[in-house]
Amino acid sequence: DAKTTQPPSMDCAEGRAANLPCNHSTISGNEYVYWYRQIHSQGPQYIIHGLKNNETNEMASLIITEDRKSSTLILPHATLRDTAVYYCIVRLQRSGSARQLTFGSGTQLTVLP
């Protein structure tokens, strides 16, 4: 799986959009970008994933650059409950695969009141 690089920490004002960057310059053509988050003392929570097109769901939007070497997770209206460590993970997707997720150090997002 390709290695990812994320800033160790970011702050965001409550109600504003939080934009979390991730670099994955060695990503291969069939690797997906996944985002999970971990609120303190809880298990990770799935947010979103994508291959090359931008994706949006009820939690967030995922913007992947055209060359796929970086992506940005956008939380459109951050709340205090979005304070968490956000992990960007690149993973090869295979049907029926039982492969695990490999977590990096992630970005500690702190939403400020």
Place this chain on the structure above:
Amino acid sequence: GAVVSQHPSWVICKSGTSVKIECRSLDFQATTMFWYRQFPKQSLMLMATSNEGSKATYEQGVEKDKFLINHASLTLSTLTVTSAHPEDSSFYICSARVSGGEKLFFGSGTQLSVL
């Protein structure tokens, strides 16, 4: 989404005792479950892959005789920390994937404190 239930949420035990942690997939069958460990201010580290009906696969550096994994059914995997010592104090998290699905779902974690 699919729910993974992990129990207990926290446990305190004396050094030398064994502790069992359960991981259940509540509304789906999980052929494979994963066990992670997380020390304070660090990321999750995979310990082992648990396969239903067969032996678990352990990551390098993880003692299989100390961390016993049993995956007897498609909805339950257990991790037993045998003869626990203070250095085993950690946050243990399980995860599971819906068969044929893409996403991994995680339990809420178990904080183990060994005195």
